[in-house]
Amino acid sequence: MNFCSECGHAVALAIPEGDNRPRHVCTQCGTIHYQNPKMVIGSIPVWEEDGTPRVLLCRRAIEPRHGYWTLPAGFMENGETTSEAAVRETEEEAGANIEIGNLFSLLNVAHVHQVHMFYLARLLDLDFAPGEESLEVQLFAERDIPWDDLAFPTIRTTLELFFADRVKMREGVSRSYGVHSHDIRRPMIAPREPD
């Protein structure tokens, strides 16, 4: 950020009175420009037959991670709720009609200033089709999921948690899906020397 979006003059980093961290402050009109994390919201669209769940994944037609597989998800927009965002992204990226369920995973990706959330969802029919941001859309049983070609760590974590919950439910350990919080830490650039 170089210029004030209100008056067009230059901004400078300064700690405003009563604050404790540097902000972009306009040198002319004094407007403080806060920057805050963004939410990425998606769904886990499930089609279940004979007790075997299959999950709908999209292969990305856009950067970052063009060609890799993801759950339908995207940036939340002003004026909508988190579950409305999940329904919209599922429609836009996978052309899929879902009944939205409960929040399933909340994943902090602090180093890129993002919080990702995924909602449980039931596919209402098989009339899905790739949207503009997807190359293809496909249902996967757990064993067929392209684990090595997933787009983001939050997708892998959410899918792992989902199938782990299914095992617990099948074994009678729990009766329903949990709500899972998880922090994705930036991978170390160079591994530490062993002590």
Place this chain on the structure above:
Amino acid sequence: MNFCSECGHAVALAIPEGDNRPRHVCTQCGTIHYQNPKMVIGSIPVWEEDGTPRVLLCRRAIEPRHGYWTLPAGFMENGETTSEAAVRETEEEAGANIEIGNLFSLLNVAHVHQVHMFYLARLLDLDFAPGEESLEVQLFAERDIPWDDLAFPTIRTTLELFFADRVKMREGVSRSYGVHSHDIRRPMIAPREPD
């Protein structure tokens, strides 16, 4: 938003290619300036003695809602996780030391482009004190909470859900707190005529 924060030239509303809603786009350098909802994160700091929980509330020293009572909460900052934000806000506004627990409530306030989240928290000691944004800080049992002087609907909803969960746990209906999602709808300006 009137000017591009990158190059300082005027922005105009336009629907970018491949998008489906108007964005502020720079007329000079073409930068698209997305605007997204913000997260407000807080805690429910609980001090429990003889089986009776008391909750720590802060009376606001700032607008909006100066003089009204709130749970400690504020805008999430870049570079932190949601639970780190809850701990920081509790320290800043109430000078309180907490052990953070699970996510308790996720409240959509779509008409102001906000998502509020509150975490369960255990007060570690009674050494709390108002921070710069609070006039006073006080523990309240359920019957003493200033219900008519709460700052925001999300505070009331979270406190109501918290004490409702306590009842369920006391009566053996559930063994732990739930995770609650709730949408706060803008109050109607003028009530509709009855049909």
